[in-house]
Each structure stands twice: as C-alpha cells, then as structure tokens.
Amino acid sequence: AQSVSQHNHHVILSEAASLELGCNYSYGGTVNLFWYVQYPGQHLQLLLKYFSGDPLVKGIKGFEAEFIKSKFSFNLRKPSVQWSDTAEYFCAVTTYGNNRLAFGKGNQVVVIP
Template identity: 90%
Template sequence: AQSVSQHNHHVILSEAASLELGCNYSYGGTVNLFWYVQYPGQHLQLLLKYFSGDPLVKGIKGFEAEFIKSKFSFNLRKPSVQWSDTAEYFCAVSSTGNQFYFGTGTSLTVIP
C-alpha cells in the first residue's frame, strides 16, 4: 500500500505571507496526485490535480503545486495567503484501481 506524508500538521501564517505545504508519497510507479481543501464546516473540495505533462500545476484560488518525481513530492504553494485560506489541506495519491490514499492533513490558520 502507498503512504502519503504531510509533515506540517499545523501552520500559522499572517496574511500576505507565502505558503508551502509538503507532501511526499511512497509509490514508485505512475501516480495521480491531488490536493483537497476542507473549509470549516464544509466538505472536501478539489484544489488541483496532476495526471501528466507539466509538473507545475495551477489550481483554484491562486494555489499551485509542483510534482518532483525524483523526490516523490507534490508540494502545495501560494505566494500570498488570505484569511479565507484558513482550512485543512489534504494531499492524496492514486495509482491503480481508483483507490485514493490521503495524508493526515495540514491545518492552516491565517491571521488577519
């Protein structure tokens, strides 16, 4: 089975600060990579996804992520966070069989 590691469990930033959340996975074959966000009281929503092609993926709300195959990483970035970005962020990986493996999540708090 695959494992997905999110090393930052809790992140606190001031508005306009830059964000980078780490995600590493264990599978060596072809993978599909996702970042989901869960705002307080809401369901999981897709932020961005990587299937193939350009390893730098741009998603909604100014987020982007870079797939670095050699490092088994798919870190999430945003140059300038807003208070409304306060949420739980989950990295997910799938390979075969449509089974998704999620990380444990990173809680982001943005201070106005």
C-alpha cells in the same frame, strides 16, 4: 500500498505571507496526485490535481503544486495567503489501475488577518 506523508500538521501565518505545504508519497510507479481542501464547516473539495504533462499545476484560488518525481513530492504553494485560506489541506494519491485515493493526515492552516 501507497502512503502519503504531510509534515507540519499545524501552520499559522499572517495574511500576505507565502505558504508551502509538503507532501511526499511512497510508490515507485505511475501516480496521480491531488490536493483537497476543507474550509471550516464545509465538505472536502478538490483544489488541484496532476495526472501528466507539466509538473507545475495551477489550481483554484491562486494555489499551485509542483510534482517532482525524483523526490516523490507534490508540494502545495501559494505566494500570498488570505484569511479565507484558513482550512485543512489534504494531499492524496492514486496509483495506476487503482481507484482508491490514499490521503495524508492533513495540514491545518490558520491565516491571521
């Protein structure tokens, strides 16, 4: 079964700082990759996804993620964070023929004004 690893569970940074959250998965075949976000008091929602094509994916609110197949990675980035980016971020993966999303443990990100 596929697994997803996220490191640095708690991240604290100041507004305007750059953010990068790492995501690695363990599966050698075709994968679909996702980042979900959960803002305080809200439900989980899709931030961005990669299925095929350009490995650099743009999502909502200025986020982007890069799929590097050789590294089994799908890291999330934002050049300049805002206080409103305070949230928990989850990386997830599905594999070919499988509708089950496997999630990582999440990154709790706190942006200090």
